[in-house]
Structures are given as C-alpha cells and as structure tokens.
Amino acid sequence: MKNKKKSIIKFSSDFKKTKIKNSLVSVFKKFPNKKFNYKQLAKILKIFDSNIKKELISILYILKEDGFLIEFNTGSFSISKKNISISSVVISSNKSGVYVSLPKQKGVAVFIKRKNSLFALPGDNINVFYFKKKNSFSGIINSIINRKKNQFVGYIDFSSSNYFLIADDKNVYFDIFLPKQNIKNSFLNKKVLVRVESWDPSYKNPVGKVIKVIGEKNDHNSNINSILLDFGFSLNFPEKVLTESSKVKFSISNSEIKKRRDIRNITTFTIDPKEAKDFDDALSIEKITNNLWEIGVHIADVSHYVKENSLLDSEAQDRGTSVYLVDRVIPMLPENISNDICSLNPNVDRLSFSLFFKIDKKGIIKSYSISKTIINSDYRFNYEEAQEILNNKKGLFFKELSFLNNISKILRKNRLDNGSINFESNEISFLIDKKGNPIEVIFKKSIDTNHLIEEFMLLANKTVSKHISLNKDRNISCIYRNHDTPDIEKINILKNIIKKLNLSINTNTPNQLSLSINKLLYKIKNTQHQKLIETLILRSMAKAVYSTKNIGHYGLSFEYYSHFTSPIRRYPDLITHRILYNMIENKIFNTNIDLEQICKHSSEKEKQASTAERESIKYMQSKYLASKKGEIYEGIISGVTEWGLYVEIIKNKCEGLVKISSIKDDHYIIDQKSLCIKGYHRKKTYTLGDKVKIKIINVNTQKNQIDFKLI
DSSP states (O other): OOOOOOOOOOOHHHHHHHHHHHHHHHHHEEEEEEEEHHHHHHTTOOOOHHHHHHHHHHHHHHHHHHHHHHSTTEEEEEEOOTOEEEEEEEEEEEETEEEEETTTTTTTTTEEEEEGGOOOOTOEEEEEEEEEEEEEEEEEEEEEEEOOOEEEEEEEOSSSSSEEEEESOTTSSSOEOOOOOGOOGTTTEEEEEEEEEOTTTSSSSEEEEEEEEETTOHHHHHHHHHHHTTTOSSSSOOOOHHHHHHHHOOOOHHHHHTSEEEESSSEEEEEETOOOOOOOEEEEEEEEHHHEEEEEEEEOHHHHHHHHHHHHHHHHHOOOEEOOOOOOOSSSSIIIIIIIISSSBTTSSEEEEEEEEOTTTOOEEEEEEEEEEEEEESSSEEEHHHHHHHHHOOOOHHHHHHHHHHHHHHHHHHHHHHHHHOOOOOEEEEEETTTOEEEEEEEEEHHHHOOOOOOOHHHHHHHHHHHHTTTTTOOOOOOOOEEEOOHHHHHHHHHHHHTTTTOOOOOHHHHHHHHHHHHHHHTTTTTHHHHHHHHHHHHSOOOOEEEESSBBBBBTTBBSOOOOOOOBBBHHHHHHHHHHHHHHHTTOOTTTSSSHHHHHHHHHHHHHHHHHHHHHHHHHHHHHTTTTTOEEEEEEEEEETTTTEEEEEEETTOEEEEEGOOOTTTTEETTTTTTEEEEETTTTTTETEEEEEEOOOOOOTTEEEEEEEEO
16 A cells, blocks of 8 residues: 555545635636735635634734735735646656646646645546746646546455555555445455546545445456556456447358459468458559559458448547457457458458559659458468568569669668658567466567568558548648657757767758668667667657548658558547548548547557556566566666666566665665766766666566666
8 A cells, every 4th residue: 555554534634624625726716816814715615613713813824924825914815926827747657646737838847745646646627726936836726627537446455444445556556445335245356447526525535335346456357457457448348339330241242243343363361460350451452564553452341341420430439449467359340340340351252441552663653542452361360470571582462562662762761761750679578388378488580571561561551541642623621740840859859968978969940850760870870879769759659630620640651640550559540531531532521520639549548458468568577577576687777767767678678676765875866967977976977778687576466566786
C-alpha cells in the first residue's frame, strides 16, 4: 500500500478543513471583487461553532500564504487579482500531488498539492486556479470537468480492519476505499476491477466497488488481462456484436464481381510476420512492357462487410484499434471477420480496395489508378521466407520479389533524400512456455522484405491522401495522419549536448533539420553515443495523431498522409475507405458523423494500446529476470531522473532502476540540462547513454519493478 497509515473513511478533522477550504474558495470565486472577514464568511457558510470558526481563520491564512488570497486590513481578505482560472488537463502525478499544464505558457506546469487535487489523475480535464508564488506556480483544482477513467485494476489490501484497492496504475497516488459490506472472501488475493462510486474530496479516499474478479494475483493470464482492462480495452465482444458478426457471410455475387476489376489471374501474394492471422494487404505485379510494370497494392475491403451505423461499426469505432500485446492480439473486429472473411488469405477469392501504379525500372511512377477489385492471392509469404528467396536469388516468384525489392529501395532512397527520418528499431518478443513464462528474449531486426512492404504501404497511404485532398470539384473531408515539427527546446538540448561530441545538426529550416538528423543517425550508428543521441532525438519528436486538418507528416516528409492500408485493425483506415469510395462513386459521405471527434478518440485509443503493449513487455521482462536475481550484466543508462538511473541491459534489452539512494559513494544531484547525475563531492557523473555494470537485486512482478545496483 502506498500509504501505510490505515484509517476508516471518516469525515475527519483534516477533511473538515478541506471542506471549509473548498467552500471558501467557492465564495471568493463567486464574489471576486468583494472583501470578507471571518465573521462574514462564517455567516455565509452557516458556521456557528467557535472551534470551527478558529479553523476557518487558520485556513484563510493558509490560502493567503498559498497566494490565493490577499489581506487588506487585518483580517479582511479578497481573492488575488493575479489568480487565473482556466480549463486544463492533468499531465502527471506523484505521491505528493499532480502537475497541470498551462496552455498559454508553453513548457510550464502548475504543481497542485495532493490535498488540493480532488483526486485528479493524468488525462483528467479540470478547472484550476493558479497563481505565481515566488519563482514558481501554485494552484488549486476547483472542479473536475471530465475524468479520463473511473475503473481501476489492482488487488485488495486487507492488512488492517479495512479494505483498500491498491491500483496497478502507478499514476494513482491514492488507495480506493472498499466498504466492508461489499467485500466477499472470493475477492481476496485476486486481481480485481473496481469502479469508483464516489470522488467526494471530503473523504480521505475515493469509494469504490468491485465489479469484476479477473483472476489469481500471480496468474499469467490474469496479469495480461489486467493490463487490458486497466487501459480500457474489453476482453470480449458483446453478445449483440458477435450475433451480428455471425450473420456476416462471405459470398461474392456475379453482380458484385462485375462492379470490380478482376485480377484473379495476376500474380498476387502477401508478405507478413510468421505469427500473423489477419492479412490486410497484398501486392500484385504484372509486366506491361520491357520497361513498364503495373504494381497493385490491395487492401482488404472491410467497408463492404462492416456497414455504417451497424453494431460492428460502433464497436470498431469504440475500440479504435487492435491491441498487440506480448503474447496475444485483441482484435478491433471479431475473428470471423478479421481472420477470415476480410483477411486476404491465399487461394481464395477476396474483395479488396486497390491502387495500381505503373512504374518503370528506375522507380518513376508514370500513372496510378484506384478501384475496387476481386483478388485471389497465390501465396502467403512470411518476411523471412521471402528474404531467403531474395538472398538465394531463386525460388517461388523470385523475379517478382526482386523487382518489387528494387523499386522499394528506390522509393526508400528518394524518401530519405527528401528528409524522411530514418529510425531503425529492434522489435522485442519472447519465447514463451505453455505456462506463459518467458524463456528467451528474441530481437527482430528489420530486413529488406520489411522495408519492401513498408514502402508500398507508405506510397498507397500518401497517394490516397493526396488524391482525396486535391479533388478540386468537391469539398471532401479526410482523416489525416499528422506529425508536427519537433519541439525546438528539446532540439536545442540535443544540439548543445552533441556539440561537446564534435557533432552538429542544422536547425535553419525543418527540412534541413530532418536531413541533418539522418546524417547524425548514420554517423553515430554502432558508437558509444548511439543510445544517448537516439533517445534525445526521439524525445524531441511530436506524437503522430489523426485530424481533419492537414499539417503534413514531418517524420516521413510527406505533405499529405493518411491511413488507408490497415482497415482490419485501425478504425481511421475504415473511414478513409468509405470517404474514398463515396468520392469515386460521386456520393456524399455521411455528414452526420463528427470526423474530428473520431480522430481524437482514435488517437487516444492508439496511445492507450501502445502503452498497454509496453506494459505487457515490462511485465514479461520482470518475469524473465525474476529467476536471475544476483546476476551481473552490462547495461546502458536509458533514463536519468531525480530518483535514480534507468538502465537497459545490453544482452536482453530488459530495463530496471538503480535507485539514487543505493549509490553510496557520494551525494548525487540531477543535472537536467546535461541529462546526468553528478556527485556533490567527487564530481563523478552518470550520463544518459553511459555503459555501466549492474547486479539484479530485486524483481516485483506484481508492480513490474526491477531494481538494479551499480557494481
């Protein structure tokens, strides 16, 4: 439990103070131009008890000290004119309180003490009073406009006479009180899902109710399911959705075939990961002349089966995306649709939405066309299988694979030369036994066939976005995949740090910056500074989001970019299919839906899915290292904070924390500008990217915490 002190949820004296303080704030807010003394305030608040009046006086002086009130004559108070009330959002939390963003002051956050936080959590929309206090800002959360979540996963602490949920979510800085009468013995020593029934700040804790028992605390499936539920993803589809899904039958009528371009006699195949079960995309290739080929990019025609306003459509919109965890996939659409009816499986007829590019041997695109099609994939390659054919220069469809590979390399070179940033990352996966225990860490490096598929998907997405956007005859909305320019302050930090290493970047224009970042990434590859610089570059980058307003995609250096190629697993792609088809058919797209709201929701669900995936990897890493306590590894410092150093083990990419309190040879202080901690007496430094040796001293698989010690 985060706070060892146990107490029943009472209206204690401390929280009478909180109620009085909140009431006072409300009065001064209601009458911002008036002055009040304690007697007037006591009358307004109907306080007659002399002891409570004394509390009121002390609280007035606390509010004055905080900067919320100013005192005119002795005992006469008014709200400070420097106070500003705004709508904002909570950006982070710790055991002492929360940080709130200030929209008009870039990079500045207000710290709100826990007692003034109203139990707000990261992502909550709030109304906050803030005021300058010496060289920093302070504030009080006045109200919660909208809570991001009210359901939490964790386990029940019953070490005292009361019951509390200890939340898995590290952002939750309070425990949730569970009334004794609602607790069953079957809830104990289990992972449970709790819904908060009351957020009343007059109490020490929010009050909750167990709504689901997930499973045993130490069970693998329970812990994976806990991650999904904690991030708001349903484990199962509702019965009504499954019933509607079961009624979707695969059948292609002759009349439907006549509406489409039939390419079942043209060489077509898919290239996907070995473990893939749904196939969104396929490629076809046909030689037109000695110097001209037609390459088809075929995307599953999900919109043909998932109709607007259907239960399937509503469920897909709500989920937003498929979720890819370390050992499973939670699909956006039921499996009979995602893995069968819509999946471009080999040797069966499938409906697709296709782009055809006429390309010469130099990779110059002569023309393109878009149409709905019927295809029949000849073969299902995995990446490694297709790569082996290219390496051996022989095998099934070698000529076709070779031509596609050559064209993809030209497309990739042109993209990078134009400023697209070349980030390379290794995908981490685990070899898992039957009980869900990780027995080996596996690294997947990108190979040519990964790049081959990537380039043609990028080409298709870019082409569709531009095709819709530049349609001059009609004003058509589009869902764009935007990526903003980097944070200039973080780029300047990068610039200053690499200057000490005799390296540089050009920040004169966004395009020159991206080109120089590519050169920098190339220079530092396989050097001791690679981790440091890659981390700084990634931190400076904006997060890609969906929007109906186009600002381009900085990371790819595309003026127009949308998502079109994965409608089985991303809802914005499904919408893009509908928009494009309505445009081709000269129909009006559904004007009753709020596209911008869909963009915001999809961006948020994507973020949650990505975080859930990372949490599942952390969980598996902690399980993997649990049996390796006492072992020594080489690692690289991957994060520097005031509480310690995060270190990533080189051999297996597992990350743990070296607590600053465990470094006994000096008193260490964090230097944010240099991203290091520095010894006060001996001046020894530990910097982001440094190589160190660590020993594993503790692993907590319940909290996904791994503790290291420097040796």
